[in-house]
Amino acid sequence: MVEELGITVKKEDDMPEWYSQVVIKGELADNAPVKGCMILRPNGYALWEGIQVYFNELIKSLGVRNVYFPMFIPEEFFHREAKHAEGFNAEVAWVERKHEKEAKYAIRPTSETIIYDSFGKWLRSWRDLPIRINQWVNICRWETKDCKMFLRSREFLWQEGHCAYQTQKERDEETLVFLDLYEKVLQELLAVPVIKGEKTEAERFAGADQTYTIEGFMPDGKGLQLGTSHNLSQGFAKAFNVVFKDKNEKDQYVFQNSWGISWRVIGGMIMTHGDNKGVVVPPMIAENKAVIIPILFEKTKSTVLKEANKLVEELKEFNVILDDREDQTPGFKFNKWELNGVPVRIELGPKDLDKKQCVFVRRDNGKKEFVKLSEAKKRLSELLDVMQEELFNKAKKRLNENIEKVTTWSQFEKAINEKKFVLAPFCGDPKIEEKIKEETAATSRCIPINQPKEKPGKCIKSGRPAKYWVYFAKAY
Amino acid sequence: MVEELGITVKKEDDMPEWYSQVVIKGELADNAPVKGCMILRPNGYALWEGIQVYFNELIKSLGVRNVYFPMFIPEEFFHREAKHAEGFNAEVAWVERKHEKEAKYAIRPTSETIIYDSFGKWLRSWRDLPIRINQWVNICRWETKDCKMFLRSREFLWQEGHCAYQTQKERDEETLVFLDLYEKVLQELLAVPVIKGEKTEAERFAGADQTYTIEGFMPDGKGLQLGTSHNLSQGFAKAFNVVFKDKNEKDQYVFQNSWGISWRVIGGMIMTHGDNKGVVVPPMIAENKAVIIPILFEKTKSTVLKEANKLVEELKEFNVILDDREDQTPGFKFNKWELNGVPVRIELGPKDLDKKQCVFVRRDNGKKEFVKLSEAKKRLSELLDVMQEELFNKAKKRLNENIEKVTTWSQFEKAINEKKFVLAPFCGDPKIEEKIKEETAATSRCIPINQPKEKPGKCIKSGRPAKYWVYFAKAY
Numbered sequence: 001m002v003e004e005l006g007i008t009v010k011k012e013d014d015m016p017e018w019y020s021q022v023v024i025k026g027e028l029a030d031n032a033p034v035k036g037c038m039i040l041r042p043n044g045y046a047l048w049e050g051i052q053v054y055f056n057e058l059i060k061s062l063g064v065r066n067v068y069f070p071m072f073i074p075e076e077f078f079h080r081e082a083k084h085a086e087g088f089n090a091e092v093a094w095v096e097r098k099h100e101k102e103a104k105y106a107i108r109p110t111s112e113t114i115i116y117d118s119f120g121k122w123l124r125s126w127r128d129l130p131i132r133i134n135q136w137v138n139i140c141r142w143e144t145k146d147c148k149m150f151l152r153s154r155e156f157l158w159q160e161g162h163c164a165y166q167t168q169k170e171r172d173e174e175t176l177v178f179l180d181l182y183e184k185v186l187q188e189l190l191a192v193p194v195i196k197g198e199k200t201e202a203e204r205f206a207g208a209d210q211t212y213t214i215e216g217f218m219p220d221g222k223g224l225q226l227g228t229s230h231n232l233s234q235g236f237a238k239a240f241n242v243v244f245k246d247k248n249e250k251d252q253y254v255f256q257n258s259w260g261i262s263w264r265v266i267g268g269m270i271m272t273h274g275d276n277k278g279v280v281v282p283p284m285i286a287e288n289k290a291v292i293i294p295i296l297f298e299k300t301k302s303t304v305l306k307e308a309n310k311l312v313e314e315l316k317e318f319n320v321i322l323d324d325r326e327d328q329t330p331g332f333k334f335n336k337w338e339l340n341g342v343p344v345r346i347e348l349g350p351k352d353l354d355k356k357q358c359v360f361v362r363r364d365n366g367k368k369e370f371v372k373l374s375e376a377k378k379r380l381s382e383l384l385d386v387m388q389e390e391l392f393n394k395a396k397k398r399l400n401e402n403i404e405k406v407t408t409w410s411q412f413e414k415a416i417n418e419k420k421f422v423l424a425p426f427c428g429d430p431k432i433e434e435k436i437k438e439e440t441a442a443t444s445r446c447i448p449i450n451q452p453k454e455k456p457g458k459c460i461k462s463g464r465p466a467k468y469w470v471y472f473a474k475a476y
Numbered sequence: 477m478v479e480e481l482g483i484t485v486k487k488e489d490d491m492p493e494w495y496s497q498v499v500i501k502g503e504l505a506d507n508a509p510v511k512g513c514m515i516l517r518p519n520g521y522a523l524w525e526g527i528q529v530y531f532n533e534l535i536k537s538l539g540v541r542n543v544y545f546p547m548f549i550p551e552e553f554f555h556r557e558a559k560h561a562e563g564f565n566a567e568v569a570w571v572e573r574k575h576e577k578e579a580k581y582a583i584r585p586t587s588e589t590i591i592y593d594s595f596g597k598w599l600r601s602w603r604d605l606p607i608r609i610n611q612w613v614n615i616c617r618w619e620t621k622d623c624k625m626f627l628r629s630r631e632f633l634w635q636e637g638h639c640a641y642q643t644q645k646e647r648d649e650e651t652l653v654f655l656d657l658y659e660k661v662l663q664e665l666l667a668v669p670v671i672k673g674e675k676t677e678a679e680r681f682a683g684a685d686q687t688y689t690i691e692g693f694m695p696d697g698k699g700l701q702l703g704t705s706h707n708l709s710q711g712f713a714k715a716f717n718v719v720f721k722d723k724n725e726k727d728q729y730v731f732q733n734s735w736g737i738s739w740r741v742i743g744g745m746i747m748t749h750g751d752n753k754g755v756v757v758p759p760m761i762a763e764n765k766a767v768i769i770p771i772l773f774e775k776t777k778s779t780v781l782k783e784a785n786k787l788v789e790e791l792k793e794f795n796v797i798l799d800d801r802e803d804q805t806p807g808f809k810f811n812k813w814e815l816n817g818v819p820v821r822i823e824l825g826p827k828d829l830d831k832k833q834c835v836f837v838r839r840d841n842g843k844k845e846f847v848k849l850s851e852a853k854k855r856l857s858e859l860l861d862v863m864q865e866e867l868f869n870k871a872k873k874r875l876n877e878n879i880e881k882v883t884t885w886s887q888f889e890k891a892i893n894e895k896k897f898v899l900a901p902f903c904g905d906p907k908i909e910e911k912i913k914e915e916t917a918a919t920s921r922c923i924p925i926n927q928p929k930e931k932p933g934k935c936i937k938s939g940r941p942a943k944y945w946v947y948f949a950k951a952y
Contacts, residue, residue: 030594030597030598032545032546032590033550033553033590033593034546034548034549034550034579034581034590035578035579037546037548038546039543039544039545039546039594040543040544040545041543042541042542042543042609045541045542045543045544046541046542048544049542065518065521065522066518066521066522066525067515067516067517067518067521068515068516068521068524068614068633069508069515069516070508070510070513070514070515070631071614071616071631072510072513072630072631073510074509074510077509093571093572093574094571094572095569095570095571095572095583096569096570096571096572096573097572098569098618102511103510103511105510107571107583114508114509114510117509118506118515121506122506127803133518137614138544138547138613138614140547142574154548155546155547155548157544327603
C-alpha cells in the first residue's frame with residue numbers, strides 16, 4: 001500500500017491545509033464527486049453514531065420522541081412564514097418537475113414548515129401538549145462556497161428538534177434546557193469548551209424571536225457556531241394553524257421552539273484537539289478506546305500474540321483493536337493509529353511479557369507508562385478518564401487565555417487582529433454590527449448568558465449606550 | 477379529545493382500508509402533504525430504531541462499518557452501468573439546476589454508483605479487502621402510483637450494504653450470509669415468517685447477476701418482498717475501475733454485493749400480526765413491553781397509584797408505561813393501548829391490591845391472568861417470550877397452510893385465484909413469466925433455496941422442462 005501517511009504541514013503554520021489532511025488521512029471523511037458535498041467514512045460515522053447515542057439518551061429522558069418527516073417540502077408551505085422564506089430563499093434546492101402540473105418541492109433546508117403543518121393537524125387540546133419530537137436527517141443548503149468538510153457543505157447530517165407548548169414561559173425555559181444539552185454534548189462528550197449565549201438580532205434564525213447558541217473558539221482564532229436553540233415566533237403557529245383548545249375551551253396558538261446540531265461539532269472536535277500527528281479523539285466518543293500493538297519477533301511471536309489476544313478479551317468493554325498484521329512494522333502502526341486518534345496505544349513485546357507488563361502511550365501527550373498486565377483494565381479506565389478531563393481543561397485554558405475584554409474601538413480592532421475572542425460592549429443595532437463586520441471581518445458570536453458584573457457602558461462602535469457585553473470574532 | 481378511536485372495518489373484509497386505519501390510528505405513520513410520501517410518527521420510528529439497533533449489532537459483528545454518502549448522484553455516474561441505468565431510469569428524481577453549466581444530479585434511488593466510485597479511489601491492494609460498509613439513509617423513487625404506507629412511497633428509509641471481495645467464492649458466500657441476517661430480522665425480531673430464495677431473471681435487481689430475497693406472505697394472500705441481497709455483475713467494478721493489486725501484483729477487478737431492507741418490513745409486521753383492535757407489536761421490537769392501567773376510585777386512588785408507581789419501577793427494564801390519566805376511563809385506555817399494540821396490559825385495582833396481585837392481559841389473544849405482585853417481573857418476562865414465539869408460530873402455520881404445490885396450469889390458476897402461495901415447476905423463461913403475469917396477475921416471488929425433493933418436471937406454462945420449483949403469488 002503506497003500512501004503518504006503523515007500530516008505534511010503543521011497546525012500552527014497552515015490550519016486549513018492541516019485540517020483537510022487530518023480529516024482525509026485520518027479517514028474521517030473524503031471529498032465527494034459532487035460539488036460542495038463530502039463523504040462520511042467509517043471513522044467519521046462512528047463519531048456521529050456516538051453523538052446520536054449520547055444525545056438520544058438525553059432527549060428521550062425529557063420525553064422527546066424521534067420521527068421522520070419527508071425531505072420534500074411543498075413550495076407553497078415554504079413561503080407561508082415570510083421571514084423564514086426570505087432567510088432560506090437563496091440556499092434552497094428544488095426537485096425538477098416531471099410534468100408542469102406537478103407541485104414544486106424543495107429539498108429540506110430545515111423542516112419547521114412541514115412539521116408544523118402536521119402539528120396543526122394532530123393537535124386538539126391542551127392535553128396533547130407539550131409535543132416534543134426530533135429527527136436525525138440529511139439537510140440540503142445549496143451553498144455557493146466550496147465544501148469545508150464537516151463545517152460547510154451542500155448536504156449535511158443533523159438533528160432537528162421541534163416542540164410545541166401551551167405557554168410562553170414553559171417554552172422559554174425548555175429552549176434553554178436544550179441549549180444545556182448541547183453544552184453537555186460539546187463539553188462532556190467531545191471535550192470542546194463552549195460559551196452559551198443569545199444571538200444578536202442580525203444573527204438570529206429566520207423566523208425566531210430569540211436564537212440561543214453555543215459558540216466554540218478554534219485554535220486559529222476563529223469562532224465556530226456549534227448548536228442553536230430557537231424561540232420561534234408565533235408566525236409559524238399562525239401560518240400552519242397550530243391551535244389547541246385551552247382549559248376554558250378557547251382556541252390558542254402554541255408556543256414553539258426548534259433546536260439543532262449538525263456533524264459540524266465533529267469539525268470543532270478535530271480542530272480543537274488534533275495535532276501534527278493527526279486526529280485526537282476524546283476517550284468518551286472514541287469507538288475504540290485503545291489499540292494493542294504486539295512487538296513480534298520470530299521466536300517469541302506465538303507467546304506474545306497469545307497474551308495480546310488475552311488482553312483484547314480482558315479489555316473487551318473498551319472495544320480494543322489488535323493490530324497483529326505481520327507485513328507492517330510497529331513504527332508504521334504507531335503512525336497509523338496516531339493519525340486515526342485512538343486514545344491509548346498499548347505495546348506488548350517479549351521483554352514486557354517477561355516482566356508481566358505492557359506499555360501504555362497516551363495519544364494526546366505521548367506519555368508512556370509501564371503497566372502490570374494484571375492492572376491493565378483498571379489503569380486503562382483511569383487513564384481514559386484523566387485524558388478526557390485534561391483534553392477539556394487544556395482547551396478551556398486556551399479559550400480563557402484568548403478572551404479579551406475591550407471597551408474602546410482601537411482595543412477592539414487590535415484584539416480582532418490578534419485573533420482574540422473579543423468581549424465588547426455593544427448597542428445591539430444591526431446596522432452597527434454590519435459596519436463592524438465590514439471594517440474588521442468580525443461578526444458577533446453571542447451575547448453571553450453570563451454577563452460580566454460591570455455594566456457595559458458605551459458601545460465600542462456607535463458610542464451609544466451599550467445593551468450588553470457581546471463576543472465578537474472572525475468566524476467559520 | 478374528540479377522536480374515532482377504534483378500527484371501523486374488519487381485516488378479513490377490507491384489508492387495504494383496515495391497514496390504512498391501523499397505521500394511522502395506531503399513530504405509526506400519517507399521510508404527508510407531499511404526493512406519494514408518508515410521515516413516520518414516534519410509534520413507527522421506535523420500531524425502525526429497534527430494527528436499526530438489532531441489525532447494526534449483527535452486521536458490526538461481521539466487520540461491517542456504517543458510513544454516509546451524498547444523496548446527490550452525478551448524472552454521468554448513473555449511466556455508466558447500462559442495465560442499472562435502464563432499470564432505474566423512470567423512477568429517478570433530479571435536482572433542478574440553478575445554472576445551465578451546473579452538473580445534473582439525481583436524488584439517490586440507490587447508491588451503488590457513487591459508493592463504487594469511492595471504492596475505486598480508496599482501494600489499492602488485496603490487503604484492503606474485503607471492504608464492508610453500510611448506510612441507513614433516505615431513498616427517492618418517483619413512483620407514479622399512490623403511496624401505500626410503509627409499502628410503496630416516493631421517499632423511504634432503508635439500509636444499503638455494499639461489500640467488495642477478492643474472489644467470487646467469498647462474495648457469493650457472504651451475499652447469502654446477509655440474506656440470513658434479514659431472515660433473522662424478520663423471523664426472530666418481527667416474528668414474520670419468510671421464505672428464502674433467488675429471484676428469477678425477470679425480477680433481478682438492475683445490474684445483478686443474482687438477486688436473493690426473503691419473501692413474506694400476507695393474510696390477504698399477497699406476497700411481499702421483504703429484503704434482497706445481490707451478487708452484482710462486475711459491470712460496476714469495470715465502470716468505476718474498482719481494481720486491486722493481487723498477491724502477484726496483478727490488477728484484478730473486485731467482486732461485489734449489495735443488500736438492503738427498508739421500512740417496508742414494518743408494513744409486513746403490521747399486516748401479519750395486526751387484528752381488528754389495531755396493531756399487535758411483537759414483544760422483542762416493542763418500545764414499551766407493557767402498559768399499567770390503575771383502576772382509580774376516590775377512596776383508594778392514592779394507595780393504587782403508589783403501588784402502580786412501585787410496579788413501574790420494578791418493571792423498569794421493560795420500559796413500562798403508566799397511564800394514570802384521571803380524565804379518561806379505563807375502557808378508553810384499554811382501547812387506546814390495544815390500538816397501539818403494546819404487548820401486555822397490566823390492570824391494577826383496589827381489589828387486586830387486597831390480594832397483592834394484578835391482572836395481565838395479552839394483546840394478541842386477550843388472555844387474562846392474575847399475577848402476584850411479587851412475581852410480576854418474572855411472569856412478564858416469561859409471557860413476553862411466549863407471546864413472541866406464539867406470534868411467529870401462528871404466522872408460520874398460516875403460511876404453511878397457504879402454500880399450494882401444483883403441477884398443471886389449471887391447478888395453478890385455481891390456486892392463484894384462491895389466493896395461495898403457489899409452488900410450481902417453471903422453465904425460467906422471462907417471456908413465459910410475463911405471460912403468467914398477464915393471465916393471472918401473479919408474479920414469481922422466488923426460487924426457494926430449499927427445493928422440494930422431487931424433480932420439477934415440466935413447466936406449468938410452457939410445458940418445457942422446468943428448471944426449478946418457483947413460488948408465485950400476486951404481490952404488493
